[in-house]
Amino acid sequence: GNSVTQMEGPVTLSEEAFLTINCTYTATGYPSLFWYVQYPGEGLQLLLKATKADDKGSNKGFEATYRKETTSFHLEKGSVQVSDSAVYFCAFLRGNNNDMRFGAGTRLTVKP
């Protein structure tokens, strides 16, 4: 069945480092893909999304490109900040009922 696989964390970076969190999907067709972020003690927030192949989602310096050739939707940021410390979830829509399925999450810690 359809699924997303994220790189295992935790990921620890120094401030201003480059970030990549890998996400690959297995799907029939080309489902919409999402990145959500969960800051400590909070609910998830949508970070960015892409609804079709070759789309690039971007927000707050984060980017991800929907690549059907590699079935990937990797999250990148050129220069992370301490405030980016959070858990990041890759997700996709399954079927027609806005059924959102999440990856296992990747915890990012950014140190000053």
Place this chain on the structure above:
Amino acid sequence: DTAVSQTPKYLVTQMGNDKSIKCEQNLGHDTMYWYKQDSKKFLKIMFSYNNKELIINETVPNRFSPKSPDKAHLNLHINSLELGDSAVYFCASSQDLRVGEQYFGPGTRLTVT
């Protein structure tokens, strides 16, 4: 203004008890959801409702019963609580069944002792 709110934020109770968690959204959305997040942060859909109609009903024990009195509210009632029910429960909403973006509440941390 809080978009999606849940009460209580923390809930500590003993095995065998019955408890409810309430969720309200003021976004005018048609669709609401309940998710369970375990201690490893894995997030799993439990239920979704659209205009008070049950849409998604994942394989959860029938001790869990959602209730939607109107489209702005989706409550979760849990009977005969078990240790394994300890988790953070998140309510979410979306504009409708076609729009991907979901707005999450702050979560309810349930601890069963």
